[in-house]
Amino acid sequence: MSMLHDSPSNSIAKPTDDDAMALYIHWPFCIAKCPYCDFNSHVRDQIDHHAWLSALLVDLRHEYKVNQKRQISSVFFGGGTPSLMPPHLVAKLIEEADKLWGLTDHCEITLEANPSSVEASRFADLAQAGVNRVSLGLQALDDKILEFLGRAHNVAEGLVALDTAQENFDRVSFDLIYARPDQSLKNWQSELEQALRFGTDHLSLYQLTIEPSTRFETLVRTGALIPADDDHCADMFALTQAITQAHGLPAYEISNHARAGQESRHNLTYWRYEDYVGVGPGAHGRRLNCATERHKKPENFLSAIERNGSGIKSEQMLSGAVRATEALMMGLRLTEGVDLNALSRKTGLALSQMIDAARVQKMAALGLCVLDADRLTVTSKGLPLLDAILAELIADPSGN
Template identity: 50%
Template sequence: MAEDWQSGGFGLYVHWPFCQAKCPYCDFNSHVAQEIDHAGWRDAYLQEIASYAKLVPDRVLGSIFFGGGTPSLMEPDTVAAVIEATRSAWPVANDLEITLEANPTSVEAGRFAAYAAAGVSRVSLGVQALNDDDLRRLGRLHSAAEAMQAYEIARKFFDRTSFDLIYARQDQTLDAWQAELRRALDLAVDHLSLYQLTIEGGTAFGERYAAGRLRGLPEEDLAADMYLATQEICGAAGLESYEVSNHAKPGAESRHNMVYWRYGDYVGIGPGAHGRLTIGGQRHATEAWRAPGTWRDAVTKGTGESLRAPLSRSEQAVEHLLMGLRLTEGIDMARHEALAGAPLDAGRVRHLEDIGMVEVAGTRLRVTGAGRPVLNAVLRDLLT
């Protein structure tokens, strides 16, 4: 009998925790280090892969994702060793997608050639802005010209090249964002991740905002207009929104991230990495120790996990809904019912359908274009 995770697939996430500098908006588990023991980190990753392979053997792996931090600071030999160990640990899909995140400051042709030779097939560049003033405000170490150079280098070596942009930045106008987005699309990209700037607690931006020193953030209506313009411009260029913040030409979607959104299983290794693993028919949430040194020490003693907790069926149903409704394709309500033990409230679904927030086709439920800007409110209504 098929287990629920098989509806979403199986992937591996590898977290590299180091960066050249900490961006003021970033709340990821990233650290600046003067010296890195690359051989020691490689050994720790390989040990974790071997441990998880014993725990969940014989699964077909569909994706590997090197995230961070700045994974393009990893030695290519480390990336190659992780990929080789993963291929030995699990059978892999014929179309295995291997993604590596990169910052334009850490790009040079030789390194990218080595990553491609190791098996990396997709690179995601953290461009974030296409003008130098905003890049400085965002704490980025690269210029717009360097970002474009990195993109051109990446296109020579990888089947898929994506990049990220942040909008609703300080003092940004709607016209400026539209022009910037059209410039990005002119580069013949087939995938863009487009995020509205959010101010998170525990970040430099969060501290400035709390102190009233973060000026020029757009009003809510302007940010909403930027979101709508993003959908229109990308759609006209053939990069439809397949997820709230991600746009792609057909077939160019991020396969690894689809594992998350379709609520599959994934192994998470490296400091602070999260995972979802079905073991003996029971899905578990896993977390790794966040501090790099603590994680490596824990791995040498047997496991880098700080937590492995079973998830109830109702918790899984909530996670499935939260992740799946981010996708344009939506969710299978029959799958949700199987997880929850009860169907979604028909009255609430009908109300949301009547006001144009969701659509129902057979057993599938999806959020409409009108509902996506208020997705959190839609989710609250369905989960209340």
């Protein structure tokens, strides 16, 4: 079945080591909780770094006992605020992962960082520890907006941190949040074009989303904050795609843009539904057709380590239908889409058990998706409607 339409053309090189997997390490602590953040982050007055290093090492070793035979192709320190971690702690965890599994040649090791002067002062030591890629949370290039977003840095401090990052790391990405209340298209165009002049090869550009149980959600509920409407968000998304494409950083995922070869290899592991180990509070993992989840609250995680020898809260074997659904939900975020034949071989499901062919045809006729040579992609027109499209395209695993 072939349905030709204006399909995204950029293709991302796939890692050659099919047996490798990724490693995610979660550091749950922040100086303060941002009003838009629903990540597993916690503010604590005191942190026993020795205890946390010991606990994370135990968690790593547990995963090695389960899954010993595969090297690590990427390591990602997420949070929370991993740039608050002492560099020697980061070095010990990288060293342990290499000792247990082995790191592949050119292993990508990313650390998320806030652009404060205190954290930027650690960048040289973090690079020495083995980090070779940093993802910097600039979030905005306007001091009033940074205050609105609850960020601790100002623009000047953030740009100094960006310069410091570019001096110390081989690869640097930074985040911006757009579609903010009262943000005009002209304002966003000016801010984005300024950001593109900083010379990084990767940008993560996120529309402001009002997440449940955040301070922003409370403000919206009480009428104190009015988010941008859907039509305006769609216009801003289209503008973002046009500007980044023109500057040589096209989208390879719905919110991520990169020059060819500079895509986040770690995040591609998630989006391509390949195996990854997740350790640390609240970390999720997918390995050997099994979903793992760690205890979220730091104190509960430490108790589980002491009691059980790992921070695992739950482990669940996933059926082929669940894996196919997850793979489609992740993979259709990518401009390269999903190879349905490969997914069929991986899950043991027929194409009709994974996608609803009639709805695919309907969506293709509307220019929202393409199925060509068994590769399913969502078009640039469809990406802003991705959640609704996924609900239509993915087959009901019950067959109803």
